[in-house]
Amino acid sequence: MGVAGISANKLELLQIADAVAREKSIDRKIVIEAMEDAIQKAAKSRYGTENDIRCEIDPRTGEARLSRVMAVVDVIENDATQVLLADAQKRNPEAKVGDLIAEALPPMDFGRVAAQNAKQVIVQKVREAERDRQFGEYKDRVGEIVNGTVKRAEYGNVIVDLGRGEGIIRRDEMIPRENVRLGDRIRAYIYDVRREQRGPQIFLSRARPEFMAKLFAQEVPEIYDGVVEIKSVARDPGSRAKIAVISKDTSIDPVGACVGMRGARVQAVVNELQGEKVDIIQWNPDAASFIVNALAPAEVSKVVLDDDSNRIEVVVPESQLSLAIGRRGQNVRLASQLTGWDIDILTEQEESERREKERVERSAAFMAALDVDEFIASLLVAEGFATVEEVALVDISEIAHIEGFNEDTAVEIQSRAREFLEKQEAERDARRRDLGVADELAEVEGVTTAMLVAFGEKGIKTLEDLADCATDDLVGWTERPKEKGAEPTRHKGVLDGFEVTRKDAEDMIMSARVLAGWISAEDLVQPEAQEGEAVEGDGDGETGGDAAQDA
Numbered sequence: 001m002g003v004a005g006i007s008a009n010k011l012e013l014l015q016i017a018d019a020v021a022r023e024k025s026i027d028r029k030i031v032i033e034a035m036e037d038a039i040q041k042a043a044k045s046r047y048g049t050e051n052d053i054r055c056e057i058d059p060r061t062g063e064a065r066l067s068r069v070m071a072v073v074d075v076i077e078n079d080a081t082q083v084l085l086a087d088a089q090k091r092n093p094e095a096k097v098g099d100l101i102a103e104a105l106p107p108m109d110f111g112r113v114a115a116q117n118a119k120q121v122i123v124q125k126v127r128e129a130e131r132d133r134q135f136g137e138y139k140d141r142v143g144e145i146v147n148g149t150v151k152r153a154e155y156g157n158v159i160v161d162l163g164r165g166e167g168i169i170r171r172d173e174m175i176p177r178e179n180v181r182l183g184d185r186i187r188a189y190i191y192d193v194r195r196e197q198r199g200p201q202i203f204l205s206r207a208r209p210e211f212m213a214k215l216f217a218q219e220v221p222e223i224y225d226g227v228v229e230i231k232s233v234a235r236d237p238g239s240r241a242k243i244a245v246i247s248k249d250t251s252i253d254p255v256g257a258c259v260g261m262r263g264a265r266v267q268a269v270v271n272e273l274q275g276e277k278v279d280i281i282q283w284n285p286d287a288a289s290f291i292v293n294a295l296a297p298a299e300v301s302k303v304v305l306d307d308d309s310n311r312i313e314v315v316v317p318e319s320q321l322s323l324a325i326g327r328r329g330q331n332v333r334l335a336s337q338l339t340g341w342d343i344d345i346l347t348e349q350e351e352s353e354r355r356e357k358e359r360v361e362r363s364a365a366f367m368a369a370l371d372v373d374e375f376i377a378s379l380l381v382a383e384g385f386a387t388v389e390e391v392a393l394v395d396i397s398e399i400a401h402i403e404g405f406n407e408d409t410a411v412e413i414q415s416r417a418r419e420f421l422e423k424q425e426a427e428r429d430a431r432r433r434d435l436g437v438a439d440e441l442a443e444v445e446g447v448t449t450a451m452l453v454a455f456g457e458k459g460i461k462t463l464e465d466l467a468d469c470a471t472d473d474l475v476g477w478t479e480r481p482k483e484k485g486a487e488p489t490r491h492k493g494v495l496d497g498f499e500v501t502r503k504d505a506e507d508m509i510m511s512a513r514v515l516a517g518w519i520s521a522e523d524l525v526q527p528e529a530q531e532g533e534a535v536e537g538d539g540d541g542e543t544g545g546d547a548a549q550d551a
Contacts, residue, residue, distance in 0.1 A: 014062040016031075016035075017031040017035065024126055024130045025133060026126065027129070029059070030126070031122075032057050032059055033125070034122045034125030034126055035064075036055045036056065037121055038122045039057075039064055039066070040053055040054060040055045043105070047105070050078075050081070052068065052069045052081045053067070054066070054069055054102070055067075066104070066105040067102040067104050069102050070082060071083070072099045073085070083101065085097055131199045131200055134164065134165045134202075135193065135195050137165065138190065138202050139193045141193070142192065142193055143189075143190065143191075143210070143214075144189075144190050145187055145188065145211070145218065146162055146167065146187070146188060146204070147162075147186070148163070148167060148188070149183060149184070149186070150180050150181065150184045150186055155171070156170075156171035157170050157171055158174065158186075160188065166202065167188065167190070167204040168202065169186075169205065170203070173204065173205035173206060173207050173208070174206055174207060175206050175207055175273065175274050175276070176239075177238060178274050186206075187215075188204035189208055189210055189211035190204060191203055191205050191208060191210065206237075206273075207237035209233035209234060209235045212235060213233050215268075215272055216258060216269055217230075219269055220257055220258050222247075223245075226248070227247065227248055228246070228258070229246050229247075230245055231245065232244045232283075232340075234337035234338040235276070236330055236333070236334060237273075238273070240277045240326075240330055240334060241273075241276055241278050241279070242278075242281060242335065243281065243338075244283040244290070245280060245281070246282065246284075254282055254283075255280050255282050258280045279296060279334075281293050281296065290339055291312055291314065291335065291343065292314075294334075294339050295332065298316060298320045299320050300315070300316055301315045301317060301348055302314075302315045310341055311343075311344065314344065315347070315348055316345060317348055318347045318348065321345065324345050325345060359381050362377075362381045362385075363377040363381050365387075366380050366381070366388070366391075370388070370413060371416060372416075376413070379404060379405070380402070380413075389417075389421065391417040392414060396410050396414060425449055429449055432449060435456030436456065437452050437455055437461050438462050440515065441460075441461075441462070441466060444463070444508055444511045444512050444515065445508070446500075446504055446507060446511075447508060454495060463516040464516050466512040467509065467512040469494075471502055472491075473493060473494060474500065474505040474508070475500055475502055476491050477491050493505075510524055
């Protein structure tokens with residue numbers, strides 16, 4: 001960028017500024033300011049760096065004017081940048097303390113070193129301006145798909161020339177086993193733009209679910225127009241994907257719109273994703289229906305949902321088991337990602353065996369607790385009783401109407417159940433005392449004697465101990481690994497095995513904090529009201545769907 005133009009004629013100066021501004025796609029004004037800085041630096045090195053020297057380049061004529069600026073003061077502390085009021089008024093009678101006065105300097109010719117330094121200043125300023133322009137241009141384009149040309153590959157990362165910037169696709173954001181060569185045209189999704197020391201970094205991805213969603217939006221006009229909405233996407237990049245869609249217009253089939261005539265639309269997406277198979281599923285607010293169809297092409301016999309732990313058990317025929325699980329667990333893993341539910345798959349035989357095992361265990365529990373024979377215990381289980389508590393607390397008529405029972409039998413069975421629970425409660429209370437658990441913990445709402453024993457075994461013995469707990473300490477948590485395809489790790493909580501939700505655990509902890517005097521009951525009122533409002537306004541579940549199609 002020939003900066004010898006600084007010492008050249010005025011017209012050349014403007015021509016250089018125009019050429020640089022065009023080449024780097026930055027404002028001409030920024031280039032002229034960079035030239036002014038360069039000339040100022042060169043002039044300071046000639047007249048002394050202690051002086052405050054300014055340069056102004058006329059943007060119309062290209063004339064460079066140098067001046068030395070001094071501040072008007074009453075007492076001089078620095079001869080180079082200050083002037084007494086009396087001396088200043090000799091030049092300008094209107095001058096007063098605090099004003100700046102400028103003294104014109106003669107034009108100067110640049111030596112070789114000064115010209116080289118000036119060039120470095122201009123190059124640096126132009127580079128900074130170019131980086132700012134690039135960051136400003138791309139920071140608002142996060143979430144878009146961009147086209148570019150492969151510029152080079154470094155350690156598995158691909159550098160993409162985007163025309164007015166450079167993007168990087170890291171190795172883990174590429175589709176596995178995808179080969180790209182120098183000069184290839186490539187499409188990618190901008191997921192982040194950061195301002196870094198070496199300039200703005202534009203991070204691109206071809207492996208993220210959002211890339212597939214954007215590709216469908218490009219290929220399917222109904223998605224672009226907002227008539228069909230993509231609810232969720234799950235991908236195993238380069239292998240298989242599932243996408244859940246819903247139509248806001250009942251006359252439009254969302255799955256058909258995404259597939260296109262003879263599969264043309266979905267095939268265009270598949271081709272871009274190196275042959276990745278795509279299951280298109282219709283979203284449905286009913287979680288069970290959505291999960292059944294997310295497991296397509298496998299057929300499901302029945303499902304059992306557990307809302308508290310966000311888990312679902314899916315029962316499939318023996319012949320459908322491998323299809324439901326998929327190669328290396330791929331089908332069930334993608335269905336789980338798509339729906340947000342943890343899915344357990346059982347065959348009909350496994351489910352039958354488990355139910356029989358549960359029946360035997362419950363019968364044995366009733367025989368031991370109620371001192372009855374196997375026949376009576378089996379009748380109670382068959383009627384749907386699962387625990388001794390249920391037998392003790394139900395209306396007597398529910399036991400009496402069981403075939404083969406009468407009211408006297410029902411009264412006797414319920415009486416035995418209550419005696420057993422009282423004895424069990426006494427034993428637990430004794431155990432709790434042995435563990436040193438304070439009586440005051442029993443005052444916490446929702447805490448049972450069995451929970452007090454569990455607290456004591458884990459070292460929670462006072463109100464302060466419980467108040468100091470986090471929700472995860474009580475109900476446990478699931479650690480999601482960063483590595484793709486790795487199984488999540490479940491960490492048990494103190495109250496594992498008890499039917500305690502996260503909300504129940506939070507209430508226990510907050511109740512303990514109130515009783516311990518850490519907070520007042522009034523402190524809880526406002527947040528709870530806000531939380532209630534938030535929940536009330538969030539009635540649109542994110543699970544559902546009832547038709548699947550394998551592209």
